[in-house]
Amino acid sequence: MANKTTKDSKITSPLDDLSATPRNPRGVAMGAAFLMAMAAVGPGFLTQTATFTGQMGANFGFAILICIIFDIIVQMNVWRIIVVSGKKAQVIANDIFPGLGYFLSFLVGLGGLFFNIGNVGGAGLGLNVLFGISPENGAVIAAALAILIFVVKNALTVMDRTVQVLAFVKVAILVYIIFIMAVPYHEAVQHTFLPTKIDFYSIVTIVGGTVGGYISFSGGHRLIEGGLRGKQNIKYVNEGALTGIGIASVIRVLLFLAGLAVVVAGNQLDPTNPAASIFKIAAGNFGYKFFGILLFAAGMTSILGSTFTSTSFLDYAVGSQKGAFAKYRKALILSFIIVSTVIFYFIGNPAKVLVFVGAANGFVLPISLAILLIAGSSAKIIGTYKHPKWLTYSGWLVVLFMAYASLKTVIGLF
Numbered sequence: 001m002a003n004k005t006t007k008d009s010k011i012t013s014p015l016d017d018l019s020a021t022p023r024n025p026r027g028v029a030m031g032a033a034f035l036m037a038m039a040a041v042g043p044g045f046l047t048q049t050a051t052f053t054g055q056m057g058a059n060f061g062f063a064i065l066i067c068i069i070f071d072i073i074v075q076m077n078v079w080r081i082i083v084v085s086g087k088k089a090q091v092i093a094n095d096i097f098p099g100l101g102y103f104l105s106f107l108v109g110l111g112g113l114f115f116n117i118g119n120v121g122g123a124g125l126g127l128n129v130l131f132g133i134s135p136e137n138g139a140v141i142a143a144a145l146a147i148l149i150f151v152v153k154n155a156l157t158v159m160d161r162t163v164q165v166l167a168f169v170k171v172a173i174l175v176y177i178i179f180i181m182a183v184p185y186h187e188a189v190q191h192t193f194l195p196t197k198i199d200f201y202s203i204v205t206i207v208g209g210t211v212g213g214y215i216s217f218s219g220g221h222r223l224i225e226g227g228l229r230g231k232q233n234i235k236y237v238n239e240g241a242l243t244g245i246g247i248a249s250v251i252r253v254l255l256f257l258a259g260l261a262v263v264v265a266g267n268q269l270d271p272t273n274p275a276a277s278i279f280k281i282a283a284g285n286f287g288y289k290f291f292g293i294l295l296f297a298a299g300m301t302s303i304l305g306s307t308f309t310s311t312s313f314l315d316y317a318v319g320s321q322k323g324a325f326a327k328y329r330k331a332l333i334l335s336f337i338i339v340s341t342v343i344f345y346f347i348g349n350p351a352k353v354l355v356f357v358g359a360a361n362g363f364v365l366p367i368s369l370a371i372l373l374i375a376g377s378s379a380k381i382i383g384t385y386k387h388p389k390w391l392t393y394s395g396w397l398v399v400l401f402m403a404y405a406s407l408k409t410v411i412g413l414f
Contacts (some may be wrong), residue, residue, distance in 0.1 A: 025233060028226030029240030031160035035305050036075065036219035037247040038163050040210040041170070042302025043122025043295060044115060046255065048209050050274035052202040053259035058184070061192030063203045064256050068249045070398050071211050074369055075219060075241045077387075077395045081376045082220035083237050084385045086229035089217050089368070090313050092375045104371060105313040107364050111213040112310030116340035117347060119306055123299025124344070129276070129292030136345055142296070143341040146303045150333045156225065159304050166297040167247060173294045174254035181261040181282050188260055200405045207402065208362025210248065214309040216368060219244055221312045231385040258282065307336050362409075366402040369395060 052060045078089070085092055089108075094101030124139030133141075149158050219240060228236055255278075262281045263269070269277040279291035311332045373395045376387040 025228055025236045026239065027160075028223060028228050029236040030164075030243065031156070031226065032079075032219040032222035033240040033244035033247065034160065034163045034167050035222050035244075035308070036215065036241075037244040037251075038167050038170075038298075038301035039215045039218045039305030039309070040071070040244075040248040041251040041255075042115075042298045042305070043118055043125075044209045044302070045206075045252070046122070046275040046295065046298055047118075048206055049252070049255050050259050050269060050278055051271075052199070052206065053256060054263055054269040054274055056197065056199060056202060057263055058187045058191035058260055059195045059197045059199075060202060061188050061256060061260075062195040062198060063206050064252055065192050066203055067206050067210055067252065068245070070207050070402075071245050071248065072242075073391065073394045073398050074211050074216050074365070075245055076238075077369065077376065077391050078216050078372050079220045079223065079237045079241045080234065080387065080391070081372045081382065082217075083223050083228055083233055084231045084382045084387075085375065086224070087381075088221055088224055088312060089372065092381060093371050095381055096371060096374055096378070100371065104368060107367065108214050108217065108313050109310045111364055112306045113336065113340060115213065116303060116306045116310070116336065117343050119299050119302040120337070120341045121299075121344045123296050123303060125273070126292045126294070126296025126299055129288060129295065139341050139344050142299055142303065143337050146300065146307065146337055147334055149304065150307070150337075151330060156222075159308065163301050163304060166301050169297045170251060170294055170301075171247075171254070173290050174251060174258065176290070177258045177279060177282050177287065178254055178261075181258060182265070183257045183261045184264050185257075187264065188257060200408045204362035204402070204405045204409050208365060210252070212362050212365035212368075212402075214306055214313075216365065217313075218305050218309040221309055225312065231383070303337065303340075307333055311336055362402060363406045366399040366406065369402075370399050373399070 049060075049064075052063065056063075082089060082092070087095070090101035090105045092101070093104045120139040120143050121135060123142030124135040124137070127133055127138030127141060128135045131138075149155065149162055152158055223233075223237065223240065255275075259269075259275075259278050262278050265281075267277070267281045275295070276288065276291050279287040279294075281287075283290065311329060314332055373392060375381045376392060376395075
């Protein structure tokens, strides 16, 4: 079909004919929702939330609130533009400016790799808590399980089901911890909306660690690989994005409240494993074992999300949905997991790694979101689809805020 341009600049494009829809579009959308949500609340989130709640108390609720608002804005923008265009983010970036997609792939892939070091370490620590094996050996076991999930037949379906089961495990454990603790709800609500202290480093870290980097693209790329393309699938995009945001937000709030209850009671969190301290103080050795299950579940879901999304940025050639790297996808997946696990052996201390990488991904977010917002105004990329103005304007506000907060953080550090 030839492109036609009229006086009012409306374009009839081949993009408007992306009518193929998978047999179970809602299932694909839910798979994307859980993948994004569980990637957002992995070991990095557990560590970051515990660390900053211990330092800031109820004031950290403001950072959680900002994170949830930004999550809505970022995910709704990214998912819509990717699905309507029918292309992965790096291909969209190359359409905007040749070579930009390679730069974006480098940023997301490198950030995803470093996050995955913490993910395999987190899963290994979870097995250490549960069974007493070394974190290094636990990381190897977790990596082997992740590889097994990716190499089986119908790997995407198996990944979706695994992530969904582990998501329910995480929610159930957090609900139990909240139930047995005296949570200062009034103080939490008051300081969330009227903080007495605002720390930009905590905001950059928690937003970067749960919205930035590969996480903002995990759901959109899962939809593309599941066959959801074109503006006629917007309703499934909305369902998936809002479901994922809702699940992630519930877990964010529950963990913050659990940590706050422990801190307000006058307890000090162990800086080497602050998240474990919350559960051990709250419910003794039983709670500590629960934390082991939670950390293993968080690590496994994040290994799957980080590996799937990061390798999806390599699996393409410019202008093609099935590029030169497609036949090497499984090899890339195996290499990504193995390299992450090997590096963990030498670095260790995943708690510090996870906080640092969260901050680093906070710097990536304004760049990656700006690229997608530019694409959302290009008829060459999205055809006749009209991206909602409220998403465009709010998206640029997030870009500006995160750029400012990131710069302020750098100035503060140095």
